[in-house]
Ligand SMILES: O=P(O)(O)OC[C@H]1O[C@H](OP(=O)(O)OP(=O)(O)O)[C@H](O)[C@@H]1O
Ligand SMILES: O=c1cc[nH]c(=O)[nH]1
């Protein structure tokens with residue numbers, strides 16, 4: 001399933017990020033805020049269980065979250081979405097998956113991975129601002145599946161049709177959430193119109 005989260009606040013903030021003159025500080029802040037807004041929508045269908053509690057007035061049946069939530073930022077750029085999402089869900093555990101995309105072959109290379117315990121029963125949210133060819137997202141999904149993850153959601157800001165198709169083909173069980181579905185990839189594998197290199201813009205490395 002692909003869901004594009006259309007919301008005026010998300011679109012406005014994404015527009016600020018897309019502008020080439022937007023500097024690191026504003027780029028980061030807008031990304032953080034969009035992460036939080038997306039989390040609100042994405043958590044709408046989280047599994048809950050019925051519990052019996054006592055309020056100061058009486059006993060009642062109500063609901064609480066059934067599963068742990070594990071956030072999996074794809075390094076580096078995915079780190080920019082962790083703050084905003086964990087503000088909304090302070091109990092999230094955070095895994096780390098280090099991947100970089102070779103500039104010539106566009107193939108993903110793994111350089112780090114670390115997971116919290118209990119990933120098999122958790123809701124796993126893989127986060128990365130950019131879904132371009134889909135190579136990095138598919139590699140990250142393969143990695144968490146190898147750890148036993150079953151309930152997996154992919155949360156990206158900007159996606160290209162090519163990347164969406166690649167993930168849907170390789171992992172039809174994974175729901176994809178985007179803030180925008182852009183037009184295409186260019187010859188260098190960048191999303192058009194996109195927002196450039198997310199990692200470099202977040203960390204000021206270019
Ligand atoms: O869908 P793909 O074609 O795999 O491209 C998307 C990947 O490329 C970017 O990371 P990059 O390799 O630039 O690493 P960085 O986050 O360290 O900058 C981006 O953050 C994604 O992880
Ligand atoms: O447009 C793109 C494609 C891959 N990675 C990015 O950061 N931006």
Ligand SMILES: [Mg+2]
Pocket residue numbers: 077197198199200
């Ligand atoms: Mg990058």
